[in-house]
Amino acid sequence: MLKKRSFYLFSSLGLLSSYVWIWFVHTYETTSIQSICIFKNTMRIPCPACGSTRSTILILSGDFYLGFLTNPVGILISLIMLAAPCIMMWDYIKKDEKGWKMYNNIEYMLKKKRIIFPLIILIGLNWIWNIIKGL
Numbered sequence: 698m699l700k701k702r703s704f705y706l707f708s709s710l711g712l713l714s715s716y717v718w719i720w721f722v723h724t725y726e727t728t729s730i731q732s733i734c735i736f737k738n739t740m741r742i743p744c745p746a747c748g749s750t751r752s753t754i755l756i757l758s759g760d761f762y763l764g765f766l767t768n769p770v771g772i773l774i775s776l777i778m779l780a781a782p783c784i785m786m787w788d789y790i791k792k793d794e795k796g797w798k799m800y801n802n803i804e805y806m807l808k809k810k811r812i813i814f815p816l817i818i819l820i821g822l823n824w825i826w827n828i829i830k831g832l
Contacts, residue, residue: 745824
């Protein structure tokens with residue numbers, strides 16, 4: 698199990714790297730760059746997460762509909778990228794543990810079969826959708 702201090706450190710580093718990645722792709726977007734998806738480059742079909750960077754950029758730019766059509770996972774990523782820093786700042790300022798408690802609650806919920814199986818099915822459907830779209 699992840700310790701509280703490690704959780705905040707990894708979360709901060711993950712968010713920072715996500716912001717840098719989104720900024721880089723948004724700033725230097727070009728069609729000449731090959732996909733960085735290892736799965737897509739080796740198997741020649743998109744993975745369930747393919748298009749999530751484009752989707753996140755569209756959603757954060759205000760184009761929710763096209764962002765959703767590109768990859769619905771972008772909605773979740775966008776929400777996390779917007780909410781997590783606020784929660785982490787709240788915890789830091791108020792000396793609270795809301796982020797840590799949310800992480801533990803989500804981890805606990807994902808261990809339940811009635812939660813994880815529908816999520817696996819949704820990921821599979823998203824994968825099929827990505828393949829059909831030719832992403």
